[in-house]
Amino acid sequence: MGGASIWHWIVVGLIVVLLFGRGKISDLMGDVAKGIKAFKKGMSEDDTAKPVQPSEPVRTIDHQAGTQTNAATTDHKVG
Template sequence: MGSFSIWHWAIVLAVVLLLFGRGKIPQLMGDIASGIKNFKNGIKDGDDASGQDPHGADV
């Protein structure tokens, strides 16, 4: 099997660009980045609220 050469990666890149287009890839990466940020904020908010019971009173 071996490792992939530069030509293999060039062909894969060309196929990806043909399928998704040049404008779609940055948009997709931006969506993924915003999803990760929202996930991290949700985790952080969950840690902040962990000291409270479901009715909002401090434990």
């Protein structure tokens, strides 16, 4: 007892078939398969796409660290 016996699974299967019917279950599985195929197709199209080149060169800003102090990092004694 306490485990899932064969009768448990038979009853669950009958309830599922009665609620959804054979046609609805097969239609649902077909829709899931179409969704998976569309996802795979979309992923393969992303792999073949050309990388986007920037229209102008990337500019960098040279900045020396430690020239400014942040108010949140300074120690204040309250009291």
